[in-house]
Structures are given as structure tokens and as C-alpha cells.
Amino acid sequence: MGSGPLADALVSCLAPRASELAAPALVLVLAGSAADLDPRFDEHLAALAQNGGGRAVVITEADEIAAEALVGDTRRTREEVLRHWPHRTARLATSGVLLNRISVGASTLLGHEPMLVRRVQACSRGAAGLSAGAVAEAVLALLHPRNTYCVGQELRVDGGLGLHWIAPAASISTLPSHRTVPSDPARSSDPARVLVLGASSGIGAAIATAWAARGAEVILAARREKELGEQLDQIRAAGGSGQLYSVDLGTPGAARAVVEHAWEELGPIGGLVHAAGVFALTSRDEPTRATLDRCMSINFLPYAEAAQTLWERWRGTGTSGSIVGISSVGGSRAMVPHLQAYGTSKAAMDHFTRTMALTMAAQGSRINTVAPGLIRTRLANAVDETFLQSWLARIPMGRPGTTTEIVPLASYLLSSRSQSVTGQVIALDGGFSLPNLPSVQLHRRTSA
Ligand SMILES: NC(=O)c1ccc[n+]([C@@H]2O[C@H](COP(=O)([O-])OP(=O)(O)OC[C@H]3O[C@@H](n4cnc5c(N)ncnc54)[C@H](OP(=O)(O)O)[C@@H]3O)[C@@H](O)[C@H]2O)c1
Incomplete structure (x- = not known):
């Protein structure tokens, strides 16, 4: 669910590996310049619960500054989905619906400004540039058929951004020499x-x-x-x-x-x-x-x-x-x-x-x-x-x-x-x- 460069790239990564995913499952992309969101995410979750359970993953921005740049429906839907997250996920779990979240770091793939991407990469010691392949692997891990005891968790695909490294200011401007992540982590x-x-x-x-x-x-x-x-x-x-x-x-x-x-x-x-x-x-x-x-x-x-x-x-x-x-x-x-x-x-x-x-x-x-x-x-x-x-x-x-x-x-x-x-x-x-x-x-x- 959702569209935009990340959602499109995810579909390409996940389609050939659909057999590795638990079914039924929902993936909602609320990161980057997503548009045309399906507003009925809650209805879909309720349908999963009524039918005996299933899996769902929400993908959001890891960086709140990046999230502030979201506009219109994407931002509203993000706020709605994350409101009361622990209570919502706990309640859904009692009906067999396992809802988890992936937070993604900054990337031009998400339509972020290159300077923002640099800042975020610098804060994660340049450890990772985000790729659609890395996000797809996280989706596959959470929707693995035997990952059936994980609920309400946030998996950050952010290269360590959440560690709050105090990056020396100079490292932001010298970032291009840092490593980038291969587009296909599986390789x-x-x-x-x-x-x-x-x-x-x-x-x-x-x-x-x-x-x-x-x-x-x-x-x-x-x-x-x-x-x-x-x-x-x-x-x-x-x-x-x-x-x-x-x-x-x-x-x-x-x-x-x-x-x-x-x-x-x-x-x-x-x-x-x-x-x-x-x-x-x-x-x-x-x-x-x-x-x-x-x-x-x-x-x-x-x-x-x-x-x-x-x-x-x-x-x-x-x-x-x-x-x-x-x-x-x-x-x-x-x-x-x-x-x-x-x-x-x-x-x-x-x-x-x-x-x-x-x-x-x-x-x-x-x-x-x-x-x-x-x-x-x-x-x-x-x-x-x-x-x-x-x-x-x-x-x-x-x-x-x-x-x-x-x-x-x-x-x-x-x-x-x-x-x-x-x-x-x-x-x-x-x-x-x-x-x-x-x-x-x-x-x-x-x-x-
Ligand atoms: N099961 C749970 O509900 C649960 C919940 C939360 C966290 N954990 C954690 O999960 C980890 C694995 O535990 P488990 O549930 O799988 O129980 P387990 O079957 O008892 O496994 C514990 C392992 O630790 C090894 N060990 C204990 N003392 C050792 C020592 N002095 N030197 C070397 N190895 C030692 C044991 O081997 P030997 O006895 O052969 O040395 C065994 O292989 C533990 O850290 C536990 O705290 C378990």
C-alpha cells in the first residue's frame, strides 16, 4: 500500500520473493514522497483480525526532521498509524494480527534533500546509505513465516542513526568518502x-x-x-x-x-x-x-x-x-x-x-x-x-x-x-x- 519511489522499488524487490512472505500480510509505506495512500489501512487490519489473524508492517521515516517534510495525506496517515502504537499493537495481537514497524534512514530514494541525507549519514558514522534492497530485507525478516512472536516492535534500518552519535561538524562536508551500501544486501x-x-x-x-x-x-x-x-x-x-x-x-x-x-x-x-x-x-x-x-x-x-x-x-x-x-x-x-x-x-x-x-x-x-x-x-x-x-x-x-x-x-x-x-x-x-x-x-x- 502506498506509492512513490520506495514503494515502487519495494514491489520490484519483493515480487520475485513472494513465496518467502507469510500470508496474509499488509505493507504500508509512509516514508518519502508517498502519495495515493489507501486510507483504509485500519479496515484492512480489522479484516485480518476477523479472518483469524495475519501480519502487517508499517514503513516510516526514522528521522523526525525528515518526517516533518512529509505533506498532506502521508503525514496525517503517519500520525494516525503511530498514535497509541503500543496499545494498538497489543490489542491487535490478541486477535492474531502482528503489526510491526520499520523506520528508514534518509535517502534520495525517498526524495530527501542531498544535504539531509549527508547529515543523517554523518550521524550514523557514514555507515549506511539506505537502499530499497535493505528495506525489502527488513520486510522479509518481519514477515518471515516463522517470525510469529514479534509484535509492536520498531526495526530501524537507519545505519545507526538512532544511536545519537555526536558527529563532528566537519564529517558532514567530507561525507562522500564514506561507504555506501550495495543495492542488493542479499548478494x-x-x-x-x-x-x-x-x-x-x-x-x-x-x-x-x-x-x-x-x-x-x-x-x-x-x-x-x-x-x-x-x-x-x-x-x-x-x-x-x-x-x-x-x-x-x-x-x-x-x-x-x-x-x-x-x-x-x-x-x-x-x-x-x-x-x-x-x-x-x-x-x-x-x-x-x-x-x-x-x-x-x-x-x-x-x-x-x-x-x-x-x-x-x-x-x-x-x-x-x-x-x-x-x-x-x-x-x-x-x-x-x-x-x-x-x-x-x-x-x-x-x-x-x-x-x-x-x-x-x-x-x-x-x-x-x-x-x-x-x-x-x-x-x-x-x-x-x-x-x-x-x-x-x-x-x-x-x-x-x-x-x-x-x-x-x-x-x-x-x-x-x-x-x-x-x-x-x-x-x-x-x-x-x-x-x-x-x-x-x-x-x-x-x-x-
Ligand atoms: N527462555 C526464556 O524464557 C528466556 C527469556 C529471556 C531471555 N532468555 C535468555 O536466552 C538465553 C538462552 O537461554 P535459554 O532460554 O535458551 O536457556 P538454556 O537452554 O538454559 O540455555 C542457556 C545456555 O547458556 C549456557 N550456559 C549457562 N551457564 C554457562 C557457563 N557458565 N558457561 C558456558 N555456558 C553457560 C548453557 O550451557 P551449559 O549449561 O552447558 O553451560 C546453555 O547452553 C539466556 O541468556 C537467557 O537469559 C531466555
Whole structure:
């Protein structure tokens, strides 16, 4: 829906790949000089809800100054669609409609002034010029048939614009020397070797298996050697390749050592996933300092250590890569009492991601975080039953997620298809982190 250069370019990019999209799905383009908008977006969403659900993506400008330049219908429709966004998306989720948003950076493709494009590129350290191909890849990721637990999120295809880099004024006028993004991200190369920390079960094992099936050599790291071996056997039986490292990542320096050994023994590593983690509530039985140490030393510090080590390698070899951390909605929400150690370790992951993204941007490497809600894994099984039931009752989609629902978006962020996306934290939580849930529950009960 919508017309204009971006909408037209998207249609050309997406038409040959229609079979990769979930159906039914709606895409509304509200960026650039779109005209002739279909004013019945809400009616279409309502029709999806009545017919048992579906997917929708709205594409808007990431830069508010650029959005101010929008005129007439486009601007009004943008304001209308974004008004009450969290409440609207949460309510739709109860009817099976998953609405998400893509925010795009500046581009002459959108009819923006070249000076605005320069300013925006300078603010993103020149990391990305927006291409229709990059936006199409984001649409494909959100409308992936198995991306069925992501709702109400904003995916910024903006080269890091949202990181608020304080660009030296001089960099705006010298911008032409900066890199531009190839028009077809799918043709750039994906990491051929991927290190997964926390690969012996759950989310890490699912991502490792998926990347092995894509042809990458996967390096599996965690403590339980037997479970790692079983994962590797399955990967090899399916025709994939990999190696395993049995390691306690809670030991200072262990994450750095894994990266260094794997790089030396196997060759350059282009992708890192940090899915190692423990859940813990502070309690009277353990000193708070001990709980904090445990959460920070497994959830956060190996992530920072491995990312820093890889970045040094990438810089030293003139290469680049991509990193994905698995944090948690607990990093941005105070969900239950005594979550301070776990929650703080996940918040540390999220903010490390933002700051590291800016540090790495000029050199072309990227880092993003996926923040799951309640996902059926060994870790979630360890959570108290009362807590689980209360949590479930507050999820607009009304169910926990599965590891396979984490894989599509995590894989997109790890791949070169997301090369204009960095420093982001995307929740995959069935709408849990959207506000005003009591009214959502009321709606669900009434409509049941
Ligand atoms: N499941 C959820 O509801 C949920 C929600 C939000 C966030 N998350 C996050 O998702 C990530 C993956 O968890 P999961 O749900 O997939 O649970 P999981 O199956 O228990 O996976 C946790 C992984 O971390 C590894 N690990 C734990 N301590 C380690 C240590 N000291 N050294 C090395 N590896 C260690 C485990 O391997 P070993 O035991 O073999 O060492 C395992 O591979 C975690 O960071 C978790 O916080 C999960």
C-alpha cells in the first residue's frame, strides 16, 4: 500500500520473493514522497483480525526532521498509524494480527534533500546509505513465516542513526568518502563461520542448527560437553559442519580465549551469538553480591569480552562481522521483585550493544540484541510456576514463544541482509513489553 519511489522499488524487490512472505500480510509505506495512500489501512487490519489473524508492517521515516517534510495525506496517515502504537499493537495481537514497524534512514530514494541525507549519514558514522534492497530485507525478516512472536516492535534500518552519535561538524562536508551500501544486501556475504556461546541447549542450539543448515561452520561453546556433542552430531548428520568448545564462560578471560583459539585453529570468524545465560532472583539464601557476580559473569561479561576480542580481530585484519546478543525483556522491565541481578545483567547487554555499535560502525561491523520474553526452554522451566502463570496472563498473544520463533529475526540480524541495522534491541515477546496490558486482557476475555 502506498506509492512513490520506495514503494515502487519495494514491489520490484519483493515480487520475485513472494513465496518467502507469510500470508496474509499488509505493507504500508509512509516514508518519502508517498502519495495515493489507501486510507483504509485500519479496515484492512480489522479484516485480518476477523479472518483469524495475519501480519502487517508499517514503513516510516526514522528521522523526525525528515518526517516533518512529509505533506498532506502521508503525514496525517503517519500520525494516525503511530498514535497509541503500543496499545494498538497489543490489542491487535490478541486477535492474531502482528503489526510491526520499520523506520528508514534518509535517502534520495525517498526524495530527501542531498544535504539531509549527508547529515543523517554523518550521524550514523557514514555507515549506511539506505537502499530499497535493505528495506525489502527488513520486510522479509518481519514477515518471515516463522517470525510469529514479534509484535509492536520498531526495526530501524537507519545505519545507526538512532544511536545519537555526536558527529563532528566537519564529517558532514567530507561525507562522500564514506561507504555506501550495495543495492542488493542479499548478494553480500554472510558469515561463513559463526561462534555460538551457550549452544548446548535452547535458543543458542536453535540458532547454531539454523546457521549450520545455511552452510556456515558453527562453533558451539558451553559447559556441558555431552549436550554439545549431541548438537554437533545432529548438525553433522544433516550435512553441516562444526566444532565444539567445552568451557565455563563464567571464568574471567574464557570468552576471549575461545575466540582466540577458534580463530587460530579454524580461521576467521564472521559472526558471534551470545546466548549463554542463567536466570537468578536475589534471595536470602545467597548474598546479593554473589547473585550479581553470577549473572554479570555469565550473562554480560563474556558477551562484552567476546565482542571486543572479535572486533580487535576484524580491525586487525581489515574485515568486518556481525554480533547478536540474546538479552531479555527483563533488561528493560521490572517484572517481579528480586530481579535486580538478572535484569541489570541484561540491561548491561543492551547498553553495551548500543555503545559498541557506535564504536564498530565506521569499520563496518554491527551488533544487535534480541530480547526474548517467555520462551519454552530449560531456563524457563526453572522459573517458579506462579511466576510463570502470572507472566503468561500478561502476554497479549496468550502463549509462550518457542526457540524456532527466535531464529528468523536473530538470523536476519546476524546476516548481511541487515547491513543497515545496528545498535538495536528488538523484543520477541508476544507483546509482553507493550504497556497497558490490563485493558488487553479485558479485551481478550471479552472476545473469547
Ligand atoms: N527462555 C526464556 O524464557 C528466556 C527469556 C529471556 C531471555 N532468555 C535468555 O536466552 C538465553 C538462552 O537461554 P535459554 O532460554 O535458551 O536457556 P538454556 O537452554 O538454559 O540455555 C542457556 C545456555 O547458556 C549456557 N550456559 C549457562 N551457564 C554457562 C557457563 N557458565 N558457561 C558456558 N555456558 C553457560 C548453557 O550451557 P551449559 O549449561 O552447558 O553451560 C546453555 O547452553 C539466556 O541468556 C537467557 O537469559 C531466555
